[in-house]
Amino acid sequence: MIIKSAVFIKSACKPSHYPPEDIPEIAFSGRSNVGKSSLINTLVNIKRLAKTSSTPGRTQMLNFFMINNQFMFVDLPGYGYAKVPVHIKSTWEKMVMDYLIKRQQLCGVVVIIDIRRTPDQDEKNLIDWLRINHIPEICVLTKADKLSYSKQVSQRQLCAKTLDIAKEEFILFSSTTRMGKEALWEVIQKRINTINPSVSGYEHHD
Numbered sequence: 001m002i003i004k005s006a007v008f009i010k011s012a013c014k015p016s017h018y019p020p021e022d023i024p025e026i027a028f029s030g031r032s033n034v035g036k037s038s039l040i041n042t043l044v045n046i047k048r049l050a051k052t053s054s055t056p057g058r059t060q061m062l063n064f065f066m067i068n069n070q071f072m073f074v075d076l077p078g079y080g081y082a083k084v085p086v087h088i089k090s091t092w093e094k095m096v097m098d099y100l101i102k103r104q105q106l107c108g109v110v111v112i113i114d115i116r117r118t119p120d121q122d123e124k125n126l127i128d129w130l131r132i133n134h135i136p137e138i139c140v141l142t143k144a145d146k147l148s149y150s151k152q153v154s155q156r157q158l159c160a161k162t163l164d165i166a167k168e169e170f171i172l173f174s175s176t177t178r179m180g181k182e183a184l185w186e187v188i189q190k191r192i193n194t195i196n197p198s199v200s201g202y203e204h205h206d
Contacts, residue, residue: 001185004068006044011061013095019064021105024195025072026188029096030112031122032078035142038175039112040065040073043185050075062099070199071192074099074106079122101133108136108191110184115141115155115172119162127163138187139165145174 012018030036037050049065063075076096100106109130113119130137141159144152152172160167171187173180192199 001043001189003044003046006046006049006065006067006073008049009064009066009072011063013061015098015102018062018099018103019072021103023071023105024107024192024199025074025103025105026191027074027076027100027106027109028112029076029109029126030078030142031114034078034112034114035175036075036078036112039110039140039142039173040075042175042178042181043188044073062095068199071196072105079126097129100130100135105195106135107195108138108188110138110140110188112140112142113159115144115152115159116146119159124163127165136191138171138184138191139163139169140171140173140180140184142173142175144172144179145177 009019010017028036028040040050041047044065044067050063060077062077065073065075067073076099079093100109111123111126111130113123127137127139139159141152141156147155156167156170156172159165159170171180171183173184189199
């Protein structure tokens with residue numbers, strides 16, 4: 001994908017504050033501190049488009065980013081951070097679920113998992129919930145550069161078995177080396193084109 005522009009549009013916590021539903025949207029979901037913001041920044045070649053933080057649980061709203069004036073990225077609050085108060089956690093969950101169910105222009109959710117850890121019930125629940133609601137998932141294993149090739153292979157197989165997903169469905173990604181960037185863009189492009197076939201810009205490298 002050739003990125004000509006990527007800009008932050010707004011943060012929102014309820015539908016009345018969302019941008020208009022007139023272009024495709026791809027949402028990004030993952031455990032707190034999984035590398036979600038770094039992944040988004042790597043995809044669009046802008047270091048600080050999505051704010052990164054060493055403190056988990058900082059993203060508390062839905063953050064909308066306009067890409068190439070053609071489609072939107074939506075950064076969802078991270079889940080699974082134990083220090084977040086229960087009442088805030090429940091508010092986040094309702095906000096996210098409402099968005100995912102009701103947003104007509106949503107064409108896929110990038111589910112981000114740290115390759116160094118085994119998915120647990122949070123990831124299982126999310127994948128199951130997306131499938132029940134017929135929302136396509138795009139599974140990405142981040143921080144792949146932290147592991148050797150053989151360990152990447154074994155962890156990919158473990159994640160596939162744990163979540164009952166074909167190992168080929170997992171994209172290995174690194175914001176440091178940019179591993180998996182083109183592969184992820186290709187899948188995102190296909191998902192966007194299910195809603196708007198006129199969106200183009202995928203740059204293929206042999």
